[in-house]
Amino acid sequence: MEIFSCTECQRNHIPSKPVCPSCGATEFKASQIDDKGTIDSFTTIWVAPEKFMDQVPYHVIVVKLDKELRITGRLSGPADGLAIGASVEFTEKDDVGYWFRLI
Amino acid sequence: MNLRSVSVIGIGSTDFGRMDGESLVDMACAAANEAIADAGVPRQKIQAFYLGNFASGILVGQETLAPKVAYQLGLGSIPATKVEGACASAGIAIRHGVILVATGLADIVLVAGAEKMTSSTTAQNTAALAAAAEELEYNAGLTFAGAFGIWGNRHMHEFGTTRKQMALVSIKNKHNGIPNPRAQFRKEITLDDVLESRLVADPLRLYDCCPVSDGAASLVLCATDMAREYADKPVEIIGSGQATGFINIYEADSMVAFKATIEAARQAYDMAGLKPADIDVVELHDCFTMAEIIDSEDLGLFEKGQGGPAVEEGLTQVGGKIPINPSGGLLAKGHPVGATGCGQAFEVVRQLRGEHENQVSGAEIGLAHNLGATGAVSTVHIFKRS
Numbered sequence: 180m181e182i183f184s185c186t187e188c189q190r191n192h193i194p195s196k197p198v199c200p201s202c203g204a205t206e207f208k209a210s211q212i213d214d215k216g217t218i219d220s221f222t223t224i225w226v227a228p229e230k231f232m233d234q235v236p237y238h239v240i241v242v243k244l245d246k247e248l249r250i251t252g253r254l255s256g257p258a259d260g261l262a263i264g265a266s267v268e269f270t271e272k273d274d275v276g277y278w279f280r281l282i
Numbered sequence: 283m284n285l286r287s288v289s290v291i292g293i294g295s296t297d298f299g300r301m302d303g304e305s306l307v308d309m310a311c312a313a314a315n316e317a318i319a320d321a322g323v324p325r326q327k328i329q330a331f332y333l334g335n336f337a338s339g340i341l342v343g344q345e346t347l348a349p350k351v352a353y354q355l356g357l358g359s360i361p362a363t364k365v366e367g368a369c370a371s372a373g374i375a376i377r378h379g380v381i382l383v384a385t386g387l388a389d390i391v392l393v394a395g396a397e398k399m400t401s402s403t404t405a406q407n408t409a410a411l412a413a414a415a416e417e418l419e420y421n422a423g424l425t426f427a428g429a430f431g432i433w434g435n436r437h438m439h440e441f442g443t444t445r446k447q448m449a450l451v452s453i454k455n456k457h458n459g460i461p462n463p464r465a466q467f468r469k470e471i472t473l474d475d476v477l478e479s480r481l482v483a484d485p486l487r488l489y490d491c492c493p494v495s496d497g498a499a500s501l502v503l504c505a506t507d508m509a510r511e512y513a514d515k516p517v518e519i520i521g522s523g524q525a526t527g528f529i530n531i532y533e534a535d536s537m538v539a540f541k542a543t544i545e546a547a548r549q550a551y552d553m554a555g556l557k558p559a560d561i562d563v564v565e566l567h568d569c570f571t572m573a574e575i576i577d578s579e580d581l582g583l584f585e586k587g588q589g590g591p592a593v594e595e596g597l598t599q600v601g602g603k604i605p606i607n608p609s610g611g612l613l614a615k616g617h618p619v620g621a622t623g624c625g626q627a628f629e630v631v632r633q634l635r636g637e638h639e640n641q642v643s644g645a646e647i648g649l650a651h652n653l654g655a656t657g658a659v660s661t662v663h664i665f666k667r668s
Contacts, residue, residue, distance in 0.1 A: 194418065220439070220537055222431030223484040224423060228409035231423040236481075239424050241432060241531055249532040251419050263439045276422040 180214055180269050180277075182248060183207040191246045214269040215282070216242040219249060221261055242267055242279055252277030285384040287520075289668070291513035292321025292502035295628045298616030299466035300400045301496040306335075306342050310351045310396035313498035313624075318355075318392065321502040323512050325355065328502070329388035331362040332379050334372030334395035335620035337410040342398050351394070368414035369569060371395060372499070372623030373652030373661030377524045379503045380663075389505045395625065396498035397618035407494050411619070414655040416530040427491055427570060429531060429656045431483035434572035436537040438485070441587035443575060445485060449476035450593045451571040452489050452613055458600065459610025461639040464625075466495055466616035490571040495616030499624035501631070509668075515635045520647075521556065521664030523549030527657045534657065538587075542660035543580040543653060550649070550662040551582075558582035561664070562645040563633045564604060565626035567653040568611040574598075577651055578606060581662070600642055608633070608640040623652035623661060634667040 183195045187204035198205055221240040224231070231237065238254035238261060254261065255270060255278045267279040294316025296309050304312075310333065318325055333348040344350070352362035365374045372395025379393040399407055411426045419429075437443045452471065459465035471489060479488035509516035527542025528534035535541060551557060558581060566581065568574035575589035583604050584592045592598055598606040609615050609629035612622060630648035632638040648665045 220432045220436040222428045222435065222486075223481070224425055224428045224431075225481045225483060226404065226408060226427065227423060227425060228412050229405040230409075232405060234423065237423060239419075239422055239428050239432065241537070251422055251424065251530065251532045253422055263435065274421065276418055 180212050180244065181209055182212050182246065183209055191248055193248050193250050212245040216244045216267055218263055218265045218267060219243045220263055240267070240279060250277050252279050254279055254281070256280040286386055287506035287518060288380050288383045288503055289506040289509040289516040289518045290501050290631050291504045291509050291516050292317040292323065293500070293628045293631050294320055295464055295499040295625060296497050297464050298495045298497035298618055298625065304496065306338055306344060306347070306396055306398040307350050307354060309398065309496060309498040310394055311354050313396070314351065314355055314392060314394045314500040317500035317502050321512050323390060323502060325357060327390050328357055328360060328392045329390055330360055330382055331357060331392045332375040333362070333364045334375035334623055335364055336366060336368050336371050336397060337413070337619065340410040340413065341402050341406070367659040368654035369567065369619050369622055370652040370654030370659045370661055371620040374524060374623070376501065376623060376627055376663060377522055377661050380519055380522045383503050383505055389508055391503045392500065393503060393624060394498060394500035395621035395623055397620040398496050399494045399618060400496050404494070419530050419656070425483060427483035427486050430570040430572050431486050432531055433537055433576065434485050437572060437576065440538055441590065443590035445477070446473065447590035447594050448490060448571040448575065449473055451568065451574045452476050454593065454599055455568060455607050455611040455613040458608050458640055459614025462610050462615060463639065465610040465614050466493055467610070467614045486570055486572070492569050492612040492617040495618040497616060497618035497621045497625065499621050499628045501624060501627055516668050517631045517634045518666045518668055519663055520666045521550035521554030523547060523662045525549065525660055527660065529656065529658045531656060539576065539580050540653060540657040540660060542657055543577060543651065546660040546662040547581050550664050554664045556647065556664065561604065561647050561649045563608060563630065563642040563648045564606045564651070565609060565611065565629050566606060566651040568607055568613050569617060571613070573653070574606065574611065577653065581649065581651055600640055605642045608638065608642055626650040626652060627663060630665050634665055
């Protein structure tokens with residue numbers, strides 16, 4: 180997974196930021212972190228906006244990553260074992276956002 | 283800077299619910315006109331107008347709303363300004379009215395909140411509400427109920443909050459709504475009703491969620507030293523706070539607390555010189571059952587993690603240690619998003635005037651808490667019987 184580190188204060192961000200909220204700098208350096216994380220929390224959506232209605236039910240998850248970062252994303256593949264603390268792996272990023280699968 | 287004391291001298295509200303045939307401007311005018319009449323203030327004396335509204339552009343294709351309402355009310359050339367902070371829009375309107383009077387820039391200010399939602403489909407409303415989420419989470423298909431589902435699962439995980447405790451919030455608030463003629467939902471529900479209602483966003487079911495509503499509510503604010511010229515029972519605003527929190531879930535410092543609420547409450551308690559134990563009645567932002575549990579902790583009414591047990595022990599019922607949402611709250615009274623903050627203040631003022639349909643006996647100090655978006659903004663106001 181790609182993260183963005185402030186070149187002034189070194190704070191890490193995901194996704195990229197217009198301005199570093201810690202120091203106000205606007206230059207960031209991209210780097211990679213481990214694709215694996217754990218689920219901090221999740222929900223299964225049954226009532227969705229129109230553009231997502233054909234995907235119901237779908238799982239939105241909040242994943243704890245390396246470097247004390249977290250990201251909200253979607254779970255793809257089988258959801259057996261979906262629980263707080265479960266291990267997941269990043270699979271791809273598209274228009275919907277960050278996708279993960281349970282491992 | 284010396285701030286002047288500010289009081290509420292008039293209140294007005296439409297019913298909340300399905301208001302077929304009433305436009306957004308119609309409803310805002312009805313509530314505001316009622317507040318002006320209740321204050322007995324000549325409309326020429328009103329010096330500014332703030333209107334809370336969330337999504338009029340998306341939901342009814344109308345913008346530039348505040349000047350339209352002020353014009354229809356015959357308020358002349360006074361400044362008329364819409365403020366927006368999703369579900370906290372009307373709390374922000376009150377906050378700005380308070381600032382204008384407290385600083386002496388105006389003596390009398392009209393504030394209102396209004397929203398028209400039932401003419402849109404569930405999918406349209408869900409999409410409009412989801413627009414208050416950060417773009418990344420919006421694109422991922424996160425809904426408001428989904429956000430509270432995520433926080434709810436985490437709260438249950440960290441503190442052992444139970445599915446039953448969440449349901450009891452809904453049962454209590456629906457019960458509270460029964461005597462309230464403004465409430466959208468006025469019948470008892472059972473534990474089975476909640477637990478067997480359809481899933482919206484796990485673990486939240488339909489009866490964990492507030493309904494889609496139309497409605498408007500309004501207050502007339504006045505410098506306290508002039509309030510007795512108009513009102514027999516002015517209610518003083520002794521504390522006011524507004525704060526910005528995290529705009530998404532993944533960067534927030536906590537998934538079981540809202541920083542915006544904690545900070546807005548701190549400001550309001552400090553200004554009032556009061557602590558949570560001094561509050562007699564609370565109207566807080568129960569857009570979902572889990573929201574009431576989290577809010578009650580963030581406002582300091584209970585220790586973090588104890589909001590669930592507090593409901594189960596009956597501490598938040600009318601007659602309990604700290605009655606929460608005797609109006610029925612958003613869950614029963616309804617949640618016309620941009621109107622809610624003024625609707626809550628309307629209910630608290632009626633409590634402190636001693637004229638509420640579900641009166642908390644001897645209530646002298648009341649608190650109204652409004653929360654917007656995924657915890658991005660909150661207002662807290664503390665009111666005192668004069």
